[in-house]
Amino acid sequence: MYKLKLSSDIEPTQLGMRLDQALSELFPDYSRSRIKEWIINNKVLVNNNIINKPKEKVLGGEKITIEVEVEEETFHQPENIPLNIVYEDDHILVINKSRDLVVHPGAGNPNGTVLNALLYHYPDIARVPRAGIVHRLDKDTTGLMVVAKTIEAQTHLVEALQLREITREYEAVAMGIITAGGTIDQPITRHPTKRTHMAVFPTGKPAVTHYRVMEKYRLHTRLRLRLETGRTHQIRVHMAHIAHPLVGDPLYGGRPRPPKGASDSFIQTLRDFDRQALHATMLRLYHPITGELMEWHAPIPDDMLKLIHALQEDTELHKDELDW
Known part of the structure; x- marks a missing residue:
């Protein structure tokens, strides 16, 4: 057995939900039946008060604390x-x-x-x-x-x-031409109607993503991104928010957008890329025991390399048409 402590705030978008339903969204690692059991057994504090009714409705903004003993x-x-x-x-x-x-x-x-x-x-x-x-x-x-x-x-x-002492950098391919790097500082919360989605929302949790341009193509951009926070789907949501969703993203990306005059093979490559074009390429941290600063790099996977090469070839074929 080990002691488990969970804490979070009820999202404003969860107004009117049952307590057990809201908590199962906030803590998706644990089944709704397990969360319901914790509520009934007085393990859930709402604004520091025990609430033992799973059907209790939430208003949004309540502070949740759960302390339980969990088996290995x-x-x-x-x-x-x-x-x-x-x-x-x-x-x-x-x-x-x-x-x-x-x-x-x-x-x-x-x-x-x-x-x-x-x-x-x-x-x-x-x-x-x-x-x-x-x-x-x-x-x-x-x-x-x-x-x-x-x-x-x-x-x-x-x-x-x-404490934001772990550095995580990603590479991604986004739709559209991004002319310069920047920072997206927009709060993120669960989407009010699409419960598997996240969304930028004023009362969400703080989220900061830094990005810079690595390479521009005719209608796409290769990016290097660094997370300051780690919200669910953060990079995907932030890039979609600035109208540059990631290629292949099934939740936030929309349909492929080939540039004019693209070859059939290039269009097929875009259509065949069936996941978000996102790769965690660098991780840097201080070793938790020795304190040594350590850094690792992971090469771009083959499917993303194929996509990047296709974008480069298409851009080279049409370089005389570019205005950037």
């Missing part, structure tokens, strides 16, 4: 799923996550996740909350993640994330 992660099955290990020592490991791989079990993905793989390859990691996972990547986002192998390492890494 043995209720998730260990699975022999290969992991691409970039670095490992007694305290941490860094993985290069592939596409089609969810980080943590949740609704619709009870197994086949990074967590299931960690439990198989590192059985002792079951003693660490969330099997050592301290930050996430979306299912089809590839690249670098750090995992804690001990509770001490996990405690320090979570603190470093909160």
Whole structure:
């Protein structure tokens, strides 16, 4: 058993929801039935008051605190799923996550996740909350993640994330021509009607994304981005908000937009790219135990390389038509 403490604020967009429904959205790692059990057993504080009725309606803005004892992660099955290990020592490991791989079990993905793989390859990691996972990547986002192998390492890494002492950089391909770099400082919350989406909203949680232009194409831009915060879908939501959604993004991207005069093969390459063009390429942090500054890089995956090469070829073929 280990003690688990969760805290968050009810989103303004959750006005009128049942308490158990709102909490299952705020804490998607835990099933609604488990959350309902916590409520009934007086484990949930709303504005520092115990609320034990799952049907209680929320107004938005309430402060939620949950303190419970949870069994080790043995209720998730260990699975022999290969992991691409970039670095490992007694305290941490860094993985290069592939596409089609969810980080943590949740609704619709009870197994086949990074967590299931960690439990198989590192059985002792079951003693660490969330099997050592301290930050996430979306299912089809590839690249670098750090995992804690001990509770001490996990405690320090979570603190470093909160203090913004872990640097995460991404590469992406966005729709449209972006002429210069910039910063997007816009709060993010759950979409008021599309519950699987996030959205920029004035009363959301602070979110800051920095970006710079790496390469411009005829109707697309290759970007390097750095996260200052780590909200769900942050880069994807922020880029869509400034009208430059990521290529292939199934939630925020819309239909492919080939430039005029594009070849059939190039158009097909755009259509075939079926995930958000986003890769966590650099991770830098102070080792949670030794304090040593460490940095890792993950090369761009083959599917993104193919997309980039196609964009470069199309741009070269039409370079005489460019006005930038």
